[in-house]
Amino acid sequence: MIEATLCFPMRSRSNGDDPTASADDAPDEVLLIEKRRGLGEGWYNGPGGKLESAETPRECAVRETREEVGLGIDPADLEKAGELRFLLNGEEHTFCHVFRTTEFDGEPAASAEARPEWVPVEDVPYDQMWEDDRLWLPTVLEGETVRGEFRFEAEGDEPLDEAEFVDHDLETGVSFEAGD
Numbered sequence: 252m253i254e255a256t257l258c259f260p261m262r263s264r265s266n267g268d269d270p271t272a273s274a275d276d277a278p279d280e281v282l283l284i285e286k287r288r289g290l291g292e293g294w295y296n297g298p299g300g301k302l303e304s305a306e307t308p309r310e311c312a313v314r315e316t317r318e319e320v321g322l323g324i325d326p327a328d329l330e331k332a333g334e335l336r337f338l339l340n341g342e343e344h345t346f347c348h349v350f351r352t353t354e355f356d357g358e359p360a361a362s363a364e365a366r367p368e369w370v371p372v373e374d375v376p377y378d379q380m381w382e383d384d385r386l387w388l389p390t391v392l393e394g395e396t397v398r399g400e401f402r403f404e405a406e407g408d409e410p411l412d413e414a415e416f417v418d419h420d421l422e423t424g425v426s427f428e429a430g431d
């Protein structure tokens with residue numbers, strides 16, 4: 252079983268040039284990446300990746316976001332927003348911790364792994380993402396929490412991103428342990 256993370260940096264568009272903007276405006280843009288290699292290559296997602304040994308999910312999300320798009324994040328500024336379990340042919344394939352943050356340093360820059368892009372929340376390209384994302388990501392981008400299980404079926408040893416998405420269970424408004 253793979254343990255992995257996804258991180259969704261968010262900002263408020265109106266905090267740019269708009270003189271009527273206030274810092275309290277709800278975040279309405281999310282930083283997505285076009286993934287250039289690995290699982291889900293060619294699709295949009297948040298920065299993220301697999302945990303390295305002795306790393307916590309928070310540390311992994313911070314490291315992957317720095318490596319993939321160059322943003323600096325304090326682990327304490329990550330808000331836990333979801334836990335997703337991906338099953339392939341009935342077996343647990345990946346357990347993914349989802350984080351959201353509005354606090355980060357720097358400007359996103361492309362890397363060998365990822366091309367970053369700020370996207371208005373209402374324009375998230377769900378047709379160019381994992382099929383399960385449309386089920387849980389809108390809730391995460393609204394500031395809520397999710398816990399889900401997503402079942403994929405494949406013939407032979409096809410990877411998860413070539414498998415067929417068959418069904419799911421999803422809960423919203425879940426609580427996570429402090430420090431998760």
Ligand SMILES: Nc1[nH]c(=O)nc2c1ncn2[C@H]1C[C@H](O)[C@@H](COP(=O)(O)OP(=O)(O)OP(=O)(O)O)O1
Pocket residue numbers: 255256257288289290291296298299300301302337345347381383384401411
């Ligand atoms: N069904 C799914 N929906 C989704 O939105 N993201 C998924 C997903 N299944 C896997 N992921 C994400 C979680 C994690 O961020 C990433 C794992 O992909 P990879 O194994 O290719 O990791 P990386 O490309 O980051 O590789 P490393 O840098 O070697 O860790 O894919």
